[in-house]
Amino acid sequence: MDCVALTVWENRISPVFDVAHDLMIVRIDNGKVADKRYVSFDPDRLSTLIATLEDQKVECLICGAISEMPARMIVDSGIHLIPFISGNLNQVLGYFAKGEPIVPFFLMPGCGCPRRATCGEHHRRRTNRPIKEEED
């Protein structure tokens, strides 16, 4: 069973991580959503967020635009980060649960980082390869 968290705002992926306040934590079993719950968080208290993610055994965080510093902290904690994602929550979750790539389809337009290869771990981790594959 995989566990993924998404930053949410109403029924969408929250466009900006740094002002998001709600997480949806979802357990996925055999390509289907087995359980989901909502957790509030303070984006200014990253260590608390990371502890929550670890406590909930979240392996992957899907979010919108995110600054380099929080992205690094999340990645350094061992959580697979898929940033700069935009769109309807259920659609993104549906694709992800089935193991279908959410990048580039749900990737925010306009993030044409000219230094993708060097500006942060999160840019190198934009694909949602299965989590187990990452561990291999």
Added chain:
Amino acid sequence: MMQILFVSENPSGLDDLKNGLLKHPQVHVDTVASVDEAWIKINEALPALVVIDEIVAGIPGKQLVEGMIKKNPFINTALVSPLSPEDFHEDTEGLGVLMKIDKQAGESQAKDMVEQLEKLLSLYK
């Protein structure tokens, strides 16, 4: 209709961009000269994009973007900036700014803007 709102005290400086946008029949452009006026427009109907000038009422555009997304993270923004693409990315990373607008932006950036907006809006259908 794709509503684009310009926030600028010197809107004529963005005329080429505006004229380029208006060549797209689905685009409607409004211009306001202050953030307060922008909020009135935004509260009436959320525009597809808010284009913010480099400085408005002495406040840097980036600061205005930060204030706007704190109030409503679904406001799509573009920012006029003299920075290089690399420095702009560094400066605005995490704010979700759709694109940097050059001071001499014209038809080409207008086309790019419409394409990027169409892609973004399609994600919410």
